Amino acid sequence: LAKTTQPISMDSYEGQEVNITCSHNNIATNDYITWYQQFPSQGPRFIIQGYKTKVTNEVASLFIPADRKSSTLSLPRVSLSDTAVYYCLLRGYSTLTFGKGTMLLVSP
Amino acid sequence: NAGVTQTPKFRVLKTGQSMTLLCAQDMNHEYMYWYRQDPGMGLRLIHYSVGEGTTAKGEVPDGYNVSRLKKQNFLLGLESAAPSQTSVYFCASRPHRDYTDTQYFGPGTRLTVL
Numbered sequence: 001l002a003k004t005t006q007p008i009s010m011d012s013y014e015g016q017e018v019n020i021t022c023s024h025n026n027i028a029t030n031d032y033i034t035w036y037q038q039f040p041s042q043g044p045r046f047i048i049q050g051y052k053t054k055v056t057n058e059v060a061s062l063f064i065p066a067d068r069k070s071s072t073l074s075l076p077r078v079s080l081s082d083t084a085v086y087y088c089l090l091r092g093y094s095t096l097t098f099g100k101g102t103m104l105l106v107s108p
Numbered sequence: 109n110a111g112v113t114q115t116p117k118f119r120v121l122k123t124g125q126s127m128t129l130l131c132a133q134d135m136n137h138e139y140m141y142w143y144r145q146d147p148g149m150g151l152r153l154i155h156y157s158v159g160e161g162t163t164a165k166g167e168v169p170d171g172y173n174v175s176r177l178k179k180q181n182f183l184l185g186l187e188s189a190a191p192s193q194t195s196v197y198f199c200a201s202r203p204h205r206d207y208t209d210t211q212y213f214g215p216g217t218r219l220t221v222l
Contacts (some may be wrong), residue, residue, distance in 0.1 A: 034213075043112075043198045043213025044151065087150060093167065095141075096211065098150035 022088030112214035131199030
């Protein structure tokens, strides 16, 4: 399975836009790029998924360049409640492979 | 809908004891998964099932067995618990749709093996 690489941690302040970049150099043709969010003592929660270009929903945007070797999760105007671990995953047909994720800490 | 529920929420075992973790989902999902998460780590897939009566091994299957006798339930068994199996266990489910995936996770079971 192709692996993903993302920063271990990031810091931000309330109201700022946060961009978390994920590298996936060996992405396969049928892989979708998926992001999950996990709060302490909870299971992960799906945020957004995309294949190419840009995807936007009510929570975040996902930017994927043409070569698909990286992707960027963009969280607009973060709040304290966005403090969590964010996982970038490549979704094969049946399973997901979670890395260690990025710990985002939002401060007042 | 309750979504994905896990029983129990907490459990302490002694080395060598056995137990079964129950995962139940009421969303009529075909796929179900068991993960474990250790401190500072992401989730690792133990076993999964793509439908009633079928199971498959994930990344870390050793020491665990699973059964999917009913579509809504996915059981994870530890026959002889070891301290290395101390972890938080998450169950998830998702519907079967080509190239779309939202896995819905349960609240987790915190297991300590002494």
